[in-house]
Amino acid sequence: MTYSDLQQRIYENKVRRGFNITDVGKELILMMEEFGELNDAYLLRNVTRHDDYPKLTAKMVDAVGDLQVYNLGLVSMFGWKADEVVNRKLELPSPNAFFHSTTPSNSNMIYENEMEE
Numbered sequence: 001m002t003y004s005d006l007q008q009r010i011y012e013n014k015v016r017r018g019f020n021i022t023d024v025g026k027e028l029i030l031m032m033e034e035f036g037e038l039n040d041a042y043l044l045r046n047v048t049r050h051d052d053y054p055k056l057t058a059k060m061v062d063a064v065g066d067l068q069v070y071n072l073g074l075v076s077m078f079g080w081k082a083d084e085v086v087n088r089k090l091e092l093p094s095p096n097a098f099f100h101s102t103t104p105s106n107s108n109m110i111y112e113n114e115m116e117e
Helices: 003-017 025-048 050-077 081-092 095-100 107-116
Strands: none
Touching: 003 050, 025 050, 025 107, 050 081
């Protein structure tokens, strides 16, 4: 399955279940919560008994999975194609080059609109 196929599947699931598909700020807050859960489980796993490792590792895997879902959801909210975003990022010489070159989908338009506000 390609990233874009997964992106489409996640978007359709969010629509079907009535999850957020329009509020980027809300999505970012939910992502921060997941980062917190990942961080908590990671830190606890490093200072706890070995018999707790499987439970804490499962929490870490769950948080990473949720973060991937949120990332692909954000890509959909911006109207970008996940495959193009990731492939483009891998080809760029610097982090800012993404917004100063030709588009994956409509990324320049979104960036320019944000700059005008």
